[in-house]
Amino acid sequence: MNAKTVDKIATAVLYAIAGIVILILAALLGYILIQGVPHLSWHFLTAPASAFTAGGGIGIQLFNSLYLLLITMLLSFPIALGAGIYLNEYANPKSKITGIVRMTIEILSSLPSVVVGLFGFLLFVVQFKLGFSICQEPLH
Template sequence: MGIIYFISALVILILAALLISILGQGLPHVSWHFLISHSSSFESGGGISDQLFNSFYLLIVSMIISLPIALGSAIYLNEFADPKSEFIAVFRSAIEVLSSLPSVVVGLFGFLLFVLKFHMGFSVLSGAIALTFFNLPLLTRSIENSLAAIPNLQREAGLALGLSKWETTEKVIFPAAVPSIVTGVVLAAGRVFGEAAALLFTSG
């Protein structure tokens, strides 16, 4: 047990040292001008406003596309779908396969489909749609787990009060699961915000 504690403390110390080193060397060079000025390919001293805008644009477009689909899929899978159905089993297997795909594979798929087949070219929109396929399985599983964490007693109470299955989901289950859903959305957004490999093939 002591060895485990020692290794854990060593890993924490290494991470803390790396973080302190990065912040110590980087923070003195961060300024408001650096954040809002445009980057330049011909001279030093440019900013990162273009990169920040593209990152947030990709994140917002990807979440606008994927969040309603993931929310609807998760509600159906957890509240209305028959767990013994073969279609649901195949659907869940597809989600697991998609969630395990490397980002390079998703990028190549987006390159072949959106950039070449649909003639969208290297654009931010092509990258956002490709990231939707990358983000959708994780978001669906996260929301489904949030709904599954709500006790069945609340579902039975809603039905006992005369609410329909959909009304119980909408007025009882979903509001109770919102904090967990928000956490899952934030984690998925962080994954999209930090993605780079898929964008090399779709956004250039």
């Protein structure tokens, strides 16, 4: 066989394997949704969690997650937008500081967010002894 035929066969096999994996993941997601959606209710989404009995909800946890998301976006979006505009429009591309800032941004974007959050937790809560507060959560 020539190289072109081998390449087409290998490409077809890889597409078939990728398709099978996607079908398996879609089947798992479908199964979870089919089994789980009937058990969702407005009471479950809005009621507070009960500590010792079954039947509580996730209302407070859902509100806190959305609250933290909003505060984090309000803090980080203007800084990120300003830094991006400055680096693209005004910063000298040959400057050493610009190179360091770009390298730092690339390194931070390659790290998993869980690792960055754990580092923020260890730095702010454990090392600086700031304690737990919902106002400090966007810093992690």
